[in-house]
Amino acid sequence: xxxxxAVKRVIDYNVKIRVKADNSDVxxxxxxxxxxxxxxxxxxxxxxxxxxxIASEIVAVTxxxxxxxxxxxxxxxxxxxxxxxxxxxxxxxxxAAAKLLAKVxxxxxxxxxxxxxxxxxxxxxxxxxxxxALTGQSQGTFAxxxxxxxxxxxxxxxxxxxxxxxELSLPAVITTDLRLNEPxxxxxxxxxxxxxxxxxxxxxxxxxxxxTAQVQVLKVETPAxxxxxxxxxxxxxxxxxxxxxxxxxx
Amino acid sequence: xxxxxIAEHHEGQLxxxxxxxxxxxxxxxxxxxxxxxxxxxxxGVQAVAEAAxxxxxxxxxxxxxxxxxxxxxAEPTSELILALVDGYTxxxxxxxxxxxxxxxxxxxxxxxxxxxDIIAVDGTDTFKRPIYAGNAIATVQSQDALxxxxxxxxxxxxxxxxxxxxxxxxxxxxxxxxxxxxxEELATGDRPELGSAKVVISGGRGMGNGENFKLLxxxxxxxxxxxxxxxxAVDAGFVPNDMQVGQTGxxxxxxxxxxxxxxxxxQHLAGMKDSKVIVAINKDDEAPIFQVAxxxxxxxxxxxxxxxxSKL
Numbered sequence: 001x002x003x004x005x006a007v008k009r010v011i012d013y014n015v016k017i018r019v020k021a022d023n024s025d026v027x028x029x030x031x032x033x034x035x036x037x038x039x040x041x042x043x044x045x046x047x048x049x050x051x052x053x054i055a056s057e058i059v060a061v062t063x064x065x066x067x068x069x070x071x072x073x074x075x076x077x078x079x080x081x082x083x084x085x086x087x088x089x090x091x092x093x094x095x096a097a098a099k100l101l102a103k104v105x106x107x108x109x110x111x112x113x114x115x116x117x118x119x120x121x122x123x124x125x126x127x128x129x130x131x132x133a134l135t136g137q138s139q140g141t142f143a144x145x146x147x148x149x150x151x152x153x154x155x156x157x158x159x160x161x162x163x164x165x166x167e168l169s170l171p172a173v174i175t176t177d178l179r180l181n182e183p184x185x186x187x188x189x190x191x192x193x194x195x196x197x198x199x200x201x202x203x204x205x206x207x208x209x210x211x212t213a214q215v216q217v218l219k220v221e222t223p224a225x226x227x228x229x230x231x232x233x234x235x236x237x238x239x240x241x242x243x244x245x246x247x248x249x250x
Numbered sequence: 251x252x253x254x255x256i257a258e259h260h261e262g263q264l265x266x267x268x269x270x271x272x273x274x275x276x277x278x279x280x281x282x283x284x285x286x287x288x289x290x291x292x293x294g295v296q297a298v299a300e301a302a303x304x305x306x307x308x309x310x311x312x313x314x315x316x317x318x319x320x321x322x323x324a325e326p327t328s329e330l331i332l333a334l335v336d337g338y339t340x341x342x343x344x345x346x347x348x349x350x351x352x353x354x355x356x357x358x359x360x361x362x363x364x365x366x367d368i369i370a371v372d373g374t375d376t377f378k379r380p381i382y383a384g385n386a387i388a389t390v391q392s393q394d395a396l397x398x399x400x401x402x403x404x405x406x407x408x409x410x411x412x413x414x415x416x417x418x419x420x421x422x423x424x425x426x427x428x429x430x431x432x433x434e435e436l437a438t439g440d441r442p443e444l445g446s447a448k449v450v451i452s453g454g455r456g457m458g459n460g461e462n463f464k465l466l467x468x469x470x471x472x473x474x475x476x477x478x479x480x481x482x483a484v485d486a487g488f489v490p491n492d493m494q495v496g497q498t499g500x501x502x503x504x505x506x507x508x509x510x511x512x513x514x515x516x517q518h519l520a521g522m523k524d525s526k527v528i529v530a531i532n533k534d535d536e537a538p539i540f541q542v543a544x545x546x547x548x549x550x551x552x553x554x555x556x557x558x559x560s561k562l
Contacts, residue, residue, distance in 0.1 A: 129354035
């Protein structure tokens with residue numbers, strides 16, 4: 001079974017973001033970028049499926065600027081066989097990304113498509129669901145465990161209040177939650193080997209998808225700063241303050 | 251032209267989140283939107299519909315009660331909403347795992363974008379939502395004919411009860427051959443779920459090892475708190491990553507958040523800085539966590555935690 005895995009280049013999760021002075025966006029100049037953490041988990045799961053003999057080929061795909069090739073190289077170093085880069089400098093909304101990925105699904109016919117549950121920049125949590133809708137496939141979102149057996153997919157999902165297990169028909173779209181696995185690090189020989197693997201470049205127009213934004217960002221602001229409070233000298237004083245001043249414990 | 255709110259419910263009970271989503275719908279109504287209808291989707295949900303009819307501001311409750319809608323699986327639930335969405339300008343659901351699962355599917359099939367996790371309504375087409383784990387707030391305007399929205403419940407004050415909206419059955423039944431429910435494992439016991447707990451106590455790398463997280467349990471039991479962890483504690487292998495609070499873990503906003511042995515990396519702060527009261531216990535008085543803590547105690551956690559437990 002072929003597995004398609006979508007990755008996104010985002011600001012590194014350790015970076016403290018700055019909003020631009022003109023409030024047009026977050027400032028991304030000279031900021032460390034990395035693969036979205038949830039996408040790393042998706043890549044790791046694809047690689048594990050291959051190690052278990054379930055996946056025959058792993059194709060990594062991204063939508064983004066030229067620099068996003070770095071993230072594809074990372075996916076290749078981690079074990080993806082080849083990659084597809086849909087190159088655009090536009091800020092692509094989830095719906096347009098899902099439309100582009102749907103075209104790739106149509107071309108590649110994967111048995112399973114893996115995505116992160118959300119990107120840590122836009123925090124949308126939409127693309128996987130939209131892709132499933134556009135391709136008419138079943139979806140297993142916020143997955144913490146997946147098993148493929150007898151042409152069916154069994155997925156355990158993180159839901160409010162616990163876990164839920166579903167059986168999905170294949171082909172399916174899965175979005176990963178943190179608990180699914182612990183991503184490995186790429187080893188130097190694998191990073192070298194990844195340089196020889198193919199990255200196929202396409203543009204949104206090659207795929208016949210319009211990427212114009214339907215939602216306009218009018219303003220981006222810094223949220224109200226939280227002010228530090230006081231230091232207490234003892235556990236007694238702490239308990240007293242919580243009980244009588246903050247009134248958050250009884 | 252009206253507003254459709256998808257009711258949130260669990261185990262035959264209307265969930266509190268619904269009253270918050272109706273409040274968000276009222277803000278849209280005040281900005282020029284239409285009547286507010288609530289759609290209840292499930293299996294055995296008459297009681298949910300009756301409870302929804304009591305919510306202030308609701309004109310009409312529509313109930314789709316059928317076995318195919320049990321557990322509100324994404325495929326049939328989204329198909330049903332699509333079948334009913336004509337005539338509505340807005341469709342809203344809580345940004346719960348159910349809302350997040352179903353709504354983007356509806357949006358994509360309608361060829362519209364979705365506005366996730368809104369925290370304020372600035373107009374019928376303009377909303378505020380957090381991005382970068384709440385480190386920036388974006389004001390966004392949708393050009394779409396149908397606005398598909400998920401709402402951060404804690405950002406809107408719940409509407410009251412005392413209404414008597416009409417309840418009507420929806421007899422649309424869709425097929426689902428794509429997915430089937432197998433089972434579920436809901437958290438039991440006294441410890442609340444991390445995302446919805448009123449009090450959260452979290453441990454960081456300072457806990458030293460996984461065994462020491464037991465020290466948090468005594469305090470958590472006294473406060474009815476959920477137990478969380480920083481990414482550093484998860485990466486060090488002390489606890490599993492479903493306990494992680496932070497940008498890449500769970501985002502929490504309890505009444506009281508107690509950070510123990512947590513330095514306060516950005517990654518962690520992003521997940522808890524909207525808590526009402528933050529307490530930090532750390533032996534390093536330079537730790538960045540003290541810059542956001544309302545009450546800080548510079549102390550060795552191995553002494554402070556047992557003492558705190560005994561004094562609660």
